[in-house]
Amino acid sequence: MQQSESGGGAATSEVQLNDQPNALIACKVPEEVFNEEQLKEQFEALFRAFDPSTSFQFFKSFRRVRINFTDALTAAEARVKLHKSDFNGKEMRLYFAQSVHIGSTRLEPPKPEKQFLISPPASPPVGWAQSLDAKPGINFDLLCAVSKLGPGEQYEIHSGTTNTPSVIVHVCEDDEDSEDETAEGGKRARPKIIQTRRPDNVPSVNQ
Incomplete structure (x- = not known):
């Protein structure tokens, strides 16, 4: 022993x-x-x-x-x-003299789950699939309420509180002068931009 x-x-x-x-x-x-x-x-x-x-x-x-x-x-x-x-x-x-080796002494490729971040991209990892965009949500109650409104009326979606504002949908009024603003060829003319009027010059009062 x-x-x-x-x-x-x-x-x-x-x-x-x-x-x-x-x-x-x-x-x-x-x-x-x-x-x-x-x-x-x-x-x-x-x-x-x-x-x-x-x-x-x-x-x-x-x-x-x-x-x-x-x-x-x-x-x-x-x-x-x-x-x-x-x-x-x-x-x-x-x-x-110290030789530091982390894992293997050879240079290894990156992990498969990170290879798609490399430019140019490599093959995606096994089991990876493209995510599909979610379908937009449709509020049928809101559409129904708005369809019943007439021009100039409004519909309150969310009531306001002391901390949050209210959300109100306004229905646009009909343009009575749409026929007059229609240009040749059946296309509607572009609206004119009206410049802001310069305020009147008020003379200063010398004290």
Whole structure:
């Protein structure tokens, strides 16, 4: 039983070790490292002492360097010994390079229920159907009441309260002069727009 327990602990530590990243990110690296070849070699020698197969990726715009080791154990050892150490008169900070994956590591297409929002639109999701517009409601009581009204009469649909106004339907009066306003060809002439009369100029009274 003791051997099985020790074996299980080794397997657990191995899994935890494999989950750790095998790369470090050096932040706020001095600009001289990117410009001077000799200083760049000295910077690389610090990490090659832990792993001769270490590779480097220099990002001058961000003043950062990615250091890639062959295994996570070497990366952890280098981080423990070189983090916050002095290099070229400045403190060097090292952090583990994290790879963030949400779900799958591959880029997947959007969900089917959102694909119809893409331009140009893709095929609609399964089971999607065009919604039909509702039929307009016809108030037959209102039509019946209005049909019984004569020209100039009115019909109250909704009685007013202290908070809401009343709704009243007015029936238009017949135009007695419709025959006179009919233009040639049987078409009714367009009504003339009468301009608003300018008010009389009242002279001001000087006191």
